[in-house]
Ligand code: SAM
């Protein structure tokens with residue numbers, strides 16, 4: 532057996548290898564056998580169901596200035612919007628009417644929604660018999676606790692990069708230590724906790740990506756979202772090169788092999804860079820897709836990067852297209868909340 536085959540077999544059975552071996556798997560020419568191994572583990576551990584999460588991007592206002600993101604507060608060219616609580620609930624009930632079992636509320640860090648108002652929104656959505664995921668950035672532990680008490684089930688907060696120096700360089704006024712604190716608070720408070728990284732961000736090395744995988748494992752992340760960095764006008768990285776989709780597929784496959792139980796979406800950014808992103812992502816270990824259920828007039832305005840929201844026409848088509856890809860792969864649509872299935876602990 533070749534060395535790479537041995538490494539893949541070890542990963543398939545033990546779901547653990549050292550950093551040096553991860554680097555080998557990230558850089559080797561052979562990708563098909565890594566993708567196939569991830570697909571096999573996905574099928575054995577989380578099954579053939581693909582869970583649809585209804586994404587509502589409820590505000591494009593943000594007080595942060597992350598170097599890569601079009602929503603950064605310093606991007607004065609961006610036309611901003613924020614939804615009223617009533618509008619958020621309307622979007623959520625529309626998603627529920629389409630049969631979706633999870634609502635994901637995402638926004639920039641917009642301090643104009645108080646925790647109290649956010650708790651009321653969460654409570655109202657929980658009354659629709661769905662799981663609620665939040666992705667609204669860094670908060671105090673006590674605020675995460677209040678939102679959990681109001682019924683929030685899950686939280687997405689990417690570490691973006693687990694390299695402290697790179698993280699601090701890309702996030703003025705923020706700190707790697709606080710990001711990590713947030714993630715461990717979320718875990719301790721009982722959230723299903725999602726994290727992930729940007730792939731191909733300037734300054735990132737393969738070694739750092741290998742460390743990202745080790746970071747996810749140490750955190751025992753329940754969900755991992757990864758996508759290519761896409762340069763965005765109006766940001767300090769607008770002239771940089773973007774991330775490569777092949778490296779994203781490699782990272783997704785290794786994530787499935789390394790953390791077999793995670794829920795892992797095909798991210799929107801991947802769909803923007805690869806026309807067949809849904810199909811290819813689902814074949815590299817993914818088991819989640821997040822259709823955009825926000826208000827159509829605002830989808831393009833949540834302009835994290837160029838191209839976002841352009842392929843979304845109407846909701847029904849969006850969901851039908853997703854189902855077509857899923858069924859063509861012989862997979863099915865999840866009918867329950869699609870929480871993390873713990874099989875190894
Ligand atoms: N504000 C929250 C936060 O940062 O956690 C949630 C919203 S933020 C827009 C969601 C994700 O978008 C970030 O975690 C980041 O990885 C991703 N993102 C931002 N700019 C991007 C870009 N230029 N290319 C690809 N992904 C990007």
Ligand code: SF4
Pocket residue numbers: 593594595596597600601602603604638639640668
């Ligand atoms: Fe704001 Fe999130 Fe964009 Fe950073 S990544 S600027 S916190 S929306």
